[in-house]
Amino acid sequence: MTRTMLSEAEGYALLRQYDVPVPGFQIVTSAKEAGKAAAEIGFPVVMKVISPEITHKSDAGGVITGIGSKEQAEAAFDKIHAGAKAYNPDATITGIIVEEQAAPGLELIIGGKTDAAFGKVLTFGMGGTLVELMKDITLRILPISDDEIRCMIREIEAYPLISGYRGSRPRDEQALVKVISDVARFFGENLNVVEFDINPFRLYETGGCAVDARVITDDEVVEEKIEERPVVPLEYFAPRSVAVIGASQDTSKMGYAVMHNLLHFPGQLYPVNNKRSEIQGLKAYPTITAIPNPVDMAVITVPANHVPMVIEECGQKGVPMAVIITAGFKEMGDMGKALEARVVEIAKRYGIRIIGPNCLGLIVPPRGLDTTYVHESPNPGTVAFISQSGAIINTVVDWSLSHDIGFSAVISVGNQADLNFLDYLKFVQHDPKTKAVILYIEEITDGKAFMKVVSEVTKYKPVVAIKSGSSQRGQKAASSHTGSLSGSYEVYMEAFRQAGVIPVHTLTGAFQVAEMLASPKGYPQGKRAVVITNAGGFAVLSSDYAERYGIDLIDLPAEMVEEMNEFLPEFWNKGNPIDLLGDATDKRFGRVFDMLVKYQHIWDIAFVVGFPNLVLSSDQLANEMIKFSGKTDKIIIGTLLGGDSMIRGRDILREHQIPSFEELDFTFRVMGRVIWQRCR
Secondary structure (H helix, E strand, O other): EEEOOOOOOHHHHHHHHOOOOOOOEEEEEHHHHHHHHHHHHHOOOEEEEOOOOOOHHHOOOOOEEEEEEHHHHHHHHHHHHHHOOOOOOOOOOEEEEEEEEEOOOOOEEEEEEEEOOOOEEEEEEEEOOOOHOOOOEEEEEEOHHHHHHHHHHHHHOHHHHHHHHOOOOOHHHHHHHHHHHHHHHHHHHHHOOEEEEEEEEEEOOOOEOOOOEEEEEEEOOOOOOOOOOOOHHHHHHOEEEEEEEEOOOOOHHHHHHHHHHHOOOHHHEEEOOEEEEEEEOOEEOOHHHOOOOOEEEEOOOOOHHHHHHHHHHHHHOOOOOOEEEEOOOOOHHHHHHHHHHHHHHHHHOOOOEEEOOOOOOOOHHHHHHHHOOOOOOEEEEEEEEEEOOHHHHHHHHHHHOOOOEEEEEEOOOOOOOOHHHHHHHHHHHHHHOOOOOEEEEOOOOOOHHHHHHHHHOOOOOEEEEEOOOOOOOOOOOOOOOOHHHHOHHHHHHHHHHHHOOOOOOHHHHHHHHHHHOOOOOOOOOOOEEEEOOOOOOOOHHHHHHHHHOEEOOOOOOOOHHHHHOOOOOOOOOOOEEOOOOOOOOOHHHHHHHHHHHHOOOOOOOOEEEOOOOOOOOHHHHHHHHHHHHHOOOOOEEEEEEOOHHHHHHHHHHHOOOOEEEEEEEHHHHHHHHHHHOOOO
């Protein structure tokens, strides 16, 4: 694999083939040639060094602008050559480009990179020398439509500079759309182009010009292909019989913990141990082939070097699914990788599907199936949790027991030697017990296939994702502005947006979002919101948080205010948030709720914020919210702030599937993530 940066002239020539406007130019290798070329192009001209070792030309003194005569061009050649050699004595200077000096204009950047997971990604934003400092960019994963390009253009903070700002004339937005479309076509069709940026692209009132182009190619081209995988039958995840190979009586062994958690399995359970006749009160068998009855699932805890033989025996027994808890495979290096490949080859020969290896296992609480070694099995519920970290599953399951949260499935993907995220997503999509899905993702290897599958899931069930690795520490130096601006994490966020996945940053947030969206009302219809509270301070904070997280607090119409004046205290704030004052009773809340039902066409989300006081108990407020929710199809969100005195109200809301939170900032942050996805 050899990466090569094309010269600016080569980049210009390539862009010209796709109708991207570029300046007139010539390449010269002497001062005399520079003077002649400048005169032919027409003054003023710009001259720039061409060197594969000099990425940022300006830093090396390799750019001179405003050259207005033949003599100046000749002098500029010598100055650039000397400056570049002083900057990097080892740099190879292949020439100097003399090009038409483009008129000043709005400086933008159009770039692209090839992401390891999701393929070709297009970026757009404010350009120029301060591009990394400003970081006002947006991105999309190819392919891309003209409508999506218009959305990109209008997403950046500096869009008013394009549309016309404070009396300035608007720039040629339609020409910009066409250029970005042409650039996307150039990037998509040239498979060997792996990264590029046009910085700046100068946009004028009419048309524009690519003033600088950096294009990086790779001699090893890998075409993007989406592998079609057969759907794993649902019954594979609902076995009637399970064998634990490596089951143990020793409490310090993995085989003991796995066997212990399966003791409550309602189907047939078979311990396999060639040294004992009984394990944890059940008859043990020396091998899986010695079991006289069919086995639907094998859970394997024996050392890694014994796993190939065990899989061979599972194949002879006709076991359709194996959960390999054992570690010591590709995560351990080349020998482990070879061992894992051997296991997969044997499994394929017999048609066995594999979960793992090097995983925590599989839990399906509604069926009483727990093949893991978690401390205590989780409760049944409606949320599926699929994770690339076994430790996080352990923590989440333990946390869920004290927060009354249940699961439809918990899956530790491990090394994904066979079954992977795509297979598990298809399973939970068709699983009737699953109403929402949470993913913990460290890395996706086939991003395009992931997007295709998860896009189908999100049509029917909400998918929430936590993506680790958002920090920039440890990133390699990028070859282009685009590479430094659009890191892997940003690409994941865009992939999630395009596929309908809601990204969150905390485990608590993930479950709050999943449970909220799994409730009967699901997603909000828009981002117009009202806040109803009995606390002035929290009303002010609600305004702050709503603005911070992209939620629009509507203005109350005059006629609605007049109607509420008839029954609210004289000193109510007459605005949104609606402050009902500290002496508000359940009846006062109820009358305002009825008014909001009457005017429900003007809002999409109602945030109800309560706090502990002697006038209104949490259960009274919760009961009024239940009545309110029953009269509208709009989403109602509760935030009952405080300690133990608010628990009863929260429990009532949970029983009636009304989303409820305990922290105000968290409430708006969670809803902001949902709105980011649905109402961008």
